[in-house]
Amino acid sequence: MKKITVAIDGFSSTGKSTLAKQLAKELEYVYVDTGAMYRAVAYYAMQNQLIGSDFFDKIALIQALPKIQLEFKFNADLGFGEMYLNDENVEKQIRTIEVSNFVSKVAEISEVRSKLVEQQQEMGKNKAIVMDGRDIGTVVFPDAELKIFMTASAETRAQRRFDELQQKGDDVSYEDVLKNVVERDYIDTHRADSPLVIADDAIEIDNSYLNREEQFAAVLELINDVV
Numbered sequence: 632m633k634k635i636t637v638a639i640d641g642f643s644s645t646g647k648s649t650l651a652k653q654l655a656k657e658l659e660y661v662y663v664d665t666g667a668m669y670r671a672v673a674y675y676a677m678q679n680q681l682i683g684s685d686f687f688d689k690i691a692l693i694q695a696l697p698k699i700q701l702e703f704k705f706n707a708d709l710g711f712g713e714m715y716l717n718d719e720n721v722e723k724q725i726r727t728i729e730v731s732n733f734v735s736k737v738a739e740i741s742e743v744r745s746k747l748v749e750q751q752q753e754m755g756k757n758k759a760i761v762m763d764g765r766d767i768g769t770v771v772f773p774d775a776e777l778k779i780f781m782t783a784s785a786e787t788r789a790q791r792r793f794d795e796l797q798q799k800g801d802d803v804s805y806e807d808v809l810k811n812v813v814e815r816d817y818i819d820t821h822r823a824d825s826p827l828v829i830a831d832d833a834i835e836i837d838n839s840y841l842n843r844e845e846q847f848a849a850v851l852e853l854i855n856d857v858v
């Protein structure tokens with residue numbers, strides 16, 4: 632069977648990463664969560680007081696980029712790579728609502744994007760990869776054999792994210808999560824560099840009413856048509 636590149640893009644909390652992980656496991660492909668990379672850069676900016684609720688020193692962040700080393704290290708128990716920032720496992724730290732509140736501002740910066748896109752293209756150069764994000768089918772791998780674009784209503788997505796955060800013991804309100812989802816959608820679709828748009832050749836899946844199994848089966852069928 633030929634090895635392909637599967638690009639999964641879409642709005643936040645549409646279940647992209649759950650689907651991508653399932654697919655990677657089934658196909659024995661590498662899974663790359665590009666959102667984790669943008670989140671790690673945002674976390675670095677927060678830790679170094681470069682971004683806060685009323686300030687953002689973009690120049691300092693751009694200057695610091697050579698010092699930001701990102702790496703996925705495979706965790707055999709989990710079956711996928713975890714995000715390391717300068718050799719520190721930051722998986723937990725990057726999933727907080729605070730990071731979610733800053734990440735889209737960090738992801739608007741072209742210098743940040745070009746550094747991360749270059750690393751993503753390197754990771755996928757041998758194919759056999761499932762990568763999820765916002766610009767995978769449009770910018771990172773415009774030649775991907777299969778492009779999926781996932782959508783769901785903002786309320787459905789906020790409820791999912793809220794449930795996830797609550798399970799982890801994060802003290803957040805549904806309203807705050809919904810506000811964050813709507814704000815990120817706005818910034819991600821309106822930024823000048825690589826805005827979130829559906830690629831012409833992407834297949835759109837609205838999963839508001841699809842459960843995980845139905846969605847997985849549908850995409851697996853699409854993959855079987857390509858390989």
Ligand code: C5P
Nearest residue numbers: 643665666669734735738764765766815
């Ligand atoms: O996928 P996730 O919700 O973790 O992504 C966090 C944020 O990172 C997005 O809201 C977006 O601003 C940014 N991002 C991006 N391009 C990607 C992946 C994520 O701009 N390929």
